[in-house]
Amino acid sequence: MGRLTGGDPSLLRRINSAVVLHALRGADAPTLTDLTRITGLSRPTVEGVMEGLFEAGLVVESVPDGGQARRQGRPARRFRFRAEAGHLLGIEIGPHRVSALLSGLDGRIIGAGAREVSETAGADDRLDKVRAVVADLLRRTGVARSSLRAVGVGSPGIVEADGTVRLGTALPGWTGLALGERLRRSFRCPVLVENDANAAAVAEHWKGAATESDDIVFVLAGLSPGAGSLIGGRLHRGFGGAAGEIGALHLLGREATPERLLSTTGTPLDPLDEPAVADVFTKARQGDVRAQAAVERFVQRLVHDVAALVLALDPELVVVGGWATELDDVLDPLRSELARYCLRPPRVTLSLLGEAAVATGALRLALDHVEEQLFAVEGTVTARR
Template sequence: MGRLTGGDPSLLRRINSAVVLQALRDSRDGPGAEAPTLTDLVRLTGLSRPTVEGVVEGLIAAGLVLAAEPGEGGTRRQGRPARRFRFRAEAGHLLGVEIGSHRVAALLSDLRGGMLGSTVRAVPESASADERLEQVRAVVPELLRAAGVTRGSLRAVGVGSPGIVEADGTVRLCTALPGWTGLPLAQRLRRSFRCPVLVENDANAAAVAEHWKGAGVGCDDLAVVLAGLSPGAGSLIGGRLHRGYGGAAGEIGALHLLGREATPEETLSTPGQPLHPLDDAAVARVFERARGGDARAREAVERFVRRLVHDVAALVLALDPELVVVGGWAAGMDSVLVPLREELARYCLRPPRVELSVLGDAAVATGALRLALDHVEEQLFAVEGRVTARR
């Protein structure tokens, strides 16, 4: 790679373009708000007026910026109005997809992350990898048609999936979905899209979502636990997603393999026999009976909470997060918070705050969408070396 110098005109153009575009993207948008003028952009960016004028014209030509109509987003004034400009959030679109044991869900947004639509389709737990991927291919055009968006406008697709996911989007290990271990998921999905496809572990995606729009807004050190058949956790440290060396960080559901805990089938059993089949519907029935006062179901839920506490305590002792967000099966159970808080206070040197997920079933798809948005923003705004804009 050639050496970049401070006087490289190509680099300076990229820096200035990114700075102006970000100022436009971050400007207030909505009823009563006015799009910025050239004078506003000069003030916001610190660039000279000729530089801003040249950058804006280039961004208009690229389809990322639009000259706003006089009075758009504000009130009309006497005399010749100053030209105003806005970021074209509609210039591209993003998809966030969740591939789960029993469903496929998708969210669609513009380039600001504004939600344009969503869809969910049930998938049998026994569905093969090919059948599950076919459901993904089926829900996407359905969602695009409903929103009036063309497939060609997609800039990136984020996908949240169970399992340990490698950097290239291959699922190295997954016990939740048939035929998923070893699946080159990103490669398979790229056949259906003309844009980058980013695959992430579902708990990691949920952590990104809670930090963006959920219980973890404003908190940069948090862990999100998806309480399911095999509890998994995603964590952010200093605001950055922590995947671990091999992408297996947060796989706390493997703790029972150490022989110190019962299997999920035994933990959630009500008649003394392993729960079979062990799926979301069966577990939901156990929780429902517990809420209704069934003694055996309450004992099963208590065992589930104790196991969850042990798993979460191990995570908290290792990471020392400020906040633990609980999702998955336990997301709708207010009763899980008190025992979790009490037991973590016993086990942990500095107990974290514990909250239920506010995103619920939408957490994984929302996080996948945020990852797609991060990818596009990096393309639009990131510049090598993070060099300061030049006048």
């Protein structure tokens, strides 16, 4: 109750602005009369709010179709939300690839770009690639850098609230990197850094395999598996930002690491040597017995880790992404294992967004940030961090 500001006269005004903006974005070129009907607000209230939105550049008069204009004597003015009033970036920084998605304020994607990067590249080189991808994307789409309102970034590792990577073993030079601060130098807008699995969870909920569920676990399968979860539709980061760091779970059972599990020679694989890893899976498909055994060990580990997460969180849905999107062999063992231990086993499905999941989630987080500013009403919309 501490946050209630009973005497605040601007509360209702802000609620009304949010309601009108929301209606504007949802409707197809509404008139003032439409907005009055949709929102239930009085005409003077709607007019007052619209004046403010005009001034902020968020609303513009919609030019009617020629035919309609002729048919009516003097058509009512129609309005639309100016999605082009600002832009957002969603960036993924991965071991082998950096990529970016660009959208307007409505979140619709208007451009994408990606570059390969060596898994041995240091932080400076990797950030240079990020900047190059972004510069190229802005140039190709003709969007000015000054039009960016927020940038979301998905990165491996445990990420602090200020965008510092507390631990990131998947990328060279990543642990301790002030990633948010470094990227903020390239942009004049807020830069939000998020763990990659967390970003992917948000993405699948937004426009992937989990649009129908608010309680999900997203598993980013790989040699350094990670997981992100939404609880009641909201990202659960944990107190220290380390929720879902199931990569350490196997240590509890004193079992071998994934690198060792996947090895067919007894020598652990290099976690960043994806070709070698892919080779094991390929050989397994071709019938190589040792490779099959290795893959089976790997799948068993993944299943164990996910089952522990499911027992702790009890989600409605588990979405499996990362490598596993190429592994037909993962879903069935996972389902049967969960059925053994859970009274009401969650549904298990593969990621729909695949390679685009992390960047898409990063874009959504940038959009969330901007929408909070647009729609912020104290006590009704809670800040993300």
